[in-house]
Every structure is written in C-alpha cells, then in structure tokens.
Amino acid sequence: MFINKFLYFSDKLKNMKIIKWWVDRFAIGGLMLGSLFSTLTGILLLLYAVFFIDPYIKTGKNNTFGISEFQNGIPVQVKMPSYKTWTAAIPYPDSSGTGRIFLNTAAGPLRNGATVTTGQFDTGTLYVTTTDRMQRFLLLLPAILKVLTFSFVAWQIAVLLSTVRAGESFSTENNKRLLRSGWLILGIYLFLTVYEIFYQPFGAYTMHTFSGERVTDIYPDQQVSFSWLVAGCIFIILSLAFRKGETLQQEQDLTV
Amino acid sequence: MPIVVNLDVMLARRKMSLTELSERVGITMANLSILKSGKAKAVRFSTLEEICKVLECQPGDLLEYMNEKEFKKLMGS
Numbered sequence: 001m002f003i004n005k006f007l008y009f010s011d012k013l014k015n016m017k018i019i020k021w022w023v024d025r026f027a028i029g030g031l032m033l034g035s036l037f038s039t040l041t042g043i044l045l046l047l048y049a050v051f052f053i054d055p056y057i058k059t060g061k062n063n064t065f066g067i068s069e070f071q072n073g074i075p076v077q078v079k080m081p082s083y084k085t086w087t088a089a090i091p092y093p094d095s096s097g098t099g100r101i102f103l104n105t106a107a108g109p110l111r112n113g114a115t116v117t118t119g120q121f122d123t124g125t126l127y128v129t130t131t132d133r134m135q136r137f138l139l140l141l142p143a144i145l146k147v148l149t150f151s152f153v154a155w156q157i158a159v160l161l162s163t164v165r166a167g168e169s170f171s172t173e174n175n176k177r178l179l180r181s182g183w184l185i186l187g188i189y190l191f192l193t194v195y196e197i198f199y200q201p202f203g204a205y206t207m208h209t210f211s212g213e214r215v216t217d218i219y220p221d222q223q224v225s226f227s228w229l230v231a232g233c234i235f236i237i238l239s240l241a242f243r244k245g246e247t248l249q250q251e252q253d254l255t256v
Numbered sequence: 257m258p259i260v261v262n263l264d265v266m267l268a269r270r271k272m273s274l275t276e277l278s279e280r281v282g283i284t285m286a287n288l289s290i291l292k293s294g295k296a297k298a299v300r301f302s303t304l305e306e307i308c309k310v311l312e313c314q315p316g317d318l319l320e321y322m323n324e325k326e327f328k329k330l331m332g333s
Contacts, residue, residue: 250297251297251298254290254295254296254297254298255296255297255298255299255300256283256287256288256290256291256296256298256299256300256303
C-alpha cells in the first residue's frame with residue numbers, strides 16, 4: 001500500500017510542470033554553468049598557486065605541529081597576535097606579531113636541512129610562504145585536479161542529460177561519456193592516492209586551504225576520499241548499463 | 257543473418273509498389289526498407305500478419321532460410 005502511494009506521488013511529481021521546467025532549464029544549464037565555473041576556478045587556482053597564494057596549514061586555538069608537517073621542505077610562517085610558546089629552534093615572533101620559520105635556510109637533520117623539531121601556538125595561523133613556484137604548484141595540484149575533474153564530469157553529465165531529453169539516451173557517445181568520466185575519476189583517485197603518499201603535506205594542506213575550515217589534524221587519508229572510488233565505479237557500471245541499453249535500442253530500431 | 261526476405265518478389269508477383277504496401281499495411285516506408293534490405297533484426301507477428309493479409313500469401317512465401325555460403329554469395333552479388 002505504501003509503495004502504491006509512493007508510486008502515485010512520484011508519478012504525480014514527474015508530471016508536474018515545475019519539475020519538468022526545472023530539469024529542462026536548470027539542471028542542464030546549471031551543470032554546464034557549474035562546469036564552466038569550476039574550470040575557471042581551476043585555472044585561477046593554478047595562477048594563484050603559482051604567483052600569490054599563502055595557504056594556511058593550521059589555524060585556530062591551541063595548535064601544535066611537528067616534524068612530519070615540514071618534511072617536504074616548505075618554508076612556513078606563523079602569524080599570531082602575541083607571543084606564545086615555542087620550542088627551541090623556532091624564532092620568536094617579531095614586533096609585528098609574525099613569527100618566521102624559513103626551513104630552507106637552516107642546516108639540520110631533515111631533508112630540507114631544517115632544525116625545527118616541534119612548535120606550538122595558542123592562537124593564530126600557520127602559513128606556507130614559499131616563494132618557489134614549483135612548490136606552490138605542487139602544493140595546489142590536488143585541488144586543481146579535483147576541480148578540473150569535477151568540471152569535466154559535470155560537463156559530460158550535462159551533455160548526457162540534454163541527449164536524454166532529446167530522446168537519444170542510449171547511444172555510443174553517451175556510453176563513451178560515462179566511461180570517460182568513470183575512468184577519469186578512478187585515474188585521479190589513484191594518482192592522488194600515490195601523490196599524497198609521496199607528498200603527504202602538499203596534499204594535506206591543499207584542500208583545507210580552500211575549504212577554509214579549521215584544521216586540527218593533517219593526514220593523507222582525509223584528502224582522497226573513498227567516495228571517489230565509489231563514484232568512479234558507479235560511472236563505469238552505468239556505462240555498462242548504457243551499453244546494454246544501446247544494444248537493446250538498436251534491436252528495437254531494427255524491429256519491423 | 258541468413259534469413260532472406262523475399263518481399264520484392266512477392267510485390268512483383270502481386271504487381272504492387274512498396275508505397276502502396278506501406279499505405280495498406282500501415283507501416284512506414286523506412287521500416288519497409290529495413291525489411292526489404294535485410295537489415296531487420298526481428299519482425300513482429302502483427303506486421304507479418306498484415307503483410308500476408310495484403311499480399312495474400314503465407315509467411316513462408318516472404319521468408320527464406322539460406323546457408324551461410326549461399327547467403328554471402330547473394331549479398332556479394
């Protein structure tokens with residue numbers, strides 16, 4: 001009985017003009033706009049990364065940081081309103097309330113030659129202030145890749161929806177669109193997983209930098225989420241379904 | 257597929273054009289062309305029934321099975 005009611009309402013909903021209007025005008029256009037917007041964001045990110053950005057690693061209250069976060073030799077800077085606790089080898093904040101740690105310049109046991117061990121600050125933000133463009137690029141690469149992947153997939157879905165609307169759902173092109181999106185998502189997932197194993201801090205900083213959320217812990221497994229794997233698989237499974245649909249459609253078209 | 261549709265033979269025997277058949281049977285010219293050219297993957301019983309009714313023949317008069325060799329020869333020629 002419940003199912004009948006549900007079917008009745010879903011049928012009613014499907015026939016509602018407003019829903020049709022929304023799907024027609026908004027869903028496809030919105031996806032295309034979103035795709036364009038995120039492509040633009042991706043390019044801006046790249047430019048920003050290479051020329052301007054000072055992404056933060058940690059912000060908020062009662063933060064600590066350790067060796068693992070500096071292993072790739074990114075010079076960092078701590079901005080804070082007043083003097084806080086520091087361990088040895090980390091300079092005190094200057095008169096402007098900015099503590100500077102340039103790991104590249106010091107000689108020491110780490111890969112980058114820094115002698116910094118651990119640090120702590122109560123309030124403030126830890127920034128990455130490298131002037132090396134390559135490092136900036138590497139730092140933001142995961143975010144850029146994710147944005148570009150999203151824009152590509154969104155575009156593919158938009159085009160697919162428009163073909164479905166035109167009544168040509170099961171075509172070779174649509175099948176390819178889904179397959180392309182699926183493999184791209186899986187490829188990026190794989191790449192970022194490997195990338196973040198080798199460049200743990202880079203990957204870790206990136207997303208938090210642009211999402212603007214508070215960061216308390218930095219681990220690579222927060223970055224490439226498992227849902228990417230699931231999404232990629234769903235796209236590929238969908239493409240298989242579309243392939244079957246294409247065969248059935250062809251058979252239907254050639255039935256007299 | 258080595259099933260040959262002898263529609264043109266029956267049409268010639270009944271001295272009927274494809275257009276006339278299409279109108280009387282009520283299927284489109286495009287579909288009739290698919291049938292005639294041998295591209296069709298399936299024929300509905302209802303379509304077959306209508307064609308047989310109009311052409312006053314049996315399904316066996318329209319459809320013929322050939323072995324692969326003969327079929328290839330026919331298609332090649």
